[in-house]
Amino acid sequence: MLCRVFVLLIGLLASKATWGELLEYYGALKPGGVVLGRVTPGDSVRLNDQDVVVSSEGYFVLGFGRDAGLVQSLTVMSEGREAVTQLKLSPREYVTQKVEGVPKQTVTPSKEKLARIKEEASLVRKARAKSSDRLDFLGSFDVPADGPITGVYGSQRYYNGVPKRPHYGVDYAGPVGSPVRAPANGVVTLVHPDMFYSGGTLIVDHGHSLSSTFIHLSEVLVKEGQEVKKGDLIAKIGKGGRATGPHLDWRMNWQDQRVDPALMLELSVPESFYLPSKL
Ligand SMILES: [Zn+2]
Numbered sequence: 001m002l003c004r005v006f007v008l009l010i011g012l013l014a015s016k017a018t019w020g021e022l023l024e025y026y027g028a029l030k031p032g033g034v035v036l037g038r039v040t041p042g043d044s045v046r047l048n049d050q051d052v053v054v055s056s057e058g059y060f061v062l063g064f065g066r067d068a069g070l071v072q073s074l075t076v077m078s079e080g081r082e083a084v085t086q087l088k089l090s091p092r093e094y095v096t097q098k099v100e101g102v103p104k105q106t107v108t109p110s111k112e113k114l115a116r117i118k119e120e121a122s123l124v125r126k127a128r129a130k131s132s133d134r135l136d137f138l139g140s141f142d143v144p145a146d147g148p149i150t151g152v153y154g155s156q157r158y159y160n161g162v163p164k165r166p167h168y169g170v171d172y173a174g175p176v177g178s179p180v181r182a183p184a185n186g187v188v189t190l191v192h193p194d195m196f197y198s199g200g201t202l203i204v205d206h207g208h209s210l211s212s213t214f215i216h217l218s219e220v221l222v223k224e225g226q227e228v229k230k231g232d233l234i235a236k237i238g239k240g241g242r243a244t245g246p247h248l249d250w251r252m253n254w255q256d257q258r259v260d261p262a263l264m265l266e267l268s269v270p271e272s273f274y275l276p277s278k279l
Pocket of ligand 1: 170171249
């Protein structure tokens with residue numbers, strides 16, 4: 001598995017396009033990738049049909065889901081003009097992972113549990129949908145836990161032989177109680193002590209609809225509405241919900257797209273991207 005992770009990281013390419021003074025962007029042009037960009041202040045940006053939030057300084061972030069189309073249209077609207085650029089994503093393959101020994105009731109939940117599952121999913125959706133004008137996504141991201149990576153983004157999972165939804169997070173193994181640290185600055189938008197699938201759950205907003213979700217936690221050490229700084233101790237690793245052993249599962253979303261935290265960790269931009277006030 002570690003080998004596969006290595007290949008994934010090697011496959012990551014920073015892409016850059018400068019289009020006059022109108023558009024500059026950096027990131028992984030592939031499914032799961034996150035892109036940071038900058039346009040002339042006052043311009044607006046659209047990805048395909050989705051509006052992209054642009055800060056007053058011209059910064060924006062966008063991301064591509066696991067099964068994103070390989071050609072994406074990025075439109076910049078500037079003083080009545082519209083310019084479209086095609087982003088060509090490189091294709092990506094995902095691994096298959098078989099997980100055995102999962103508690104039966106979490107693979108095929110009973111009818112009574114389904115109502116609870118639905119309610120919890122809606123809480124998570126609402127927390128992720130909160131968009132703020134924070135610019136925390138501009139800062140670099142760090143790993144939230146020390147353990148070895150035992151699960152990667154996008155893998156097709158079989159639980160006790162039953163095909164389930166793909167895995168969207170990066171898993172870090174570690175004993176119950178090990179520290180989980182904020183990978184970047186943000187504000188806490190959801191804390192739940194014990195969800196059916198995800199156990200102790202924490203969501204942190206990094207601005208412009210980019211968020212981190214941490215699951216299977218044994219303890220959450222922050223409160224909703226609290227600001228966190230990169231490196232802060234925010235939670236402890238656990239094994240609640242559908243987990244075979246203690247680990248942290250870190251997920252990231254941009255709007256309704258699930259993006260790959262591993263690609264966020266690799267994202268780097270030149271200093272010239274930042275306005276002096278943002279350095
Ligand atoms: Zn996981």
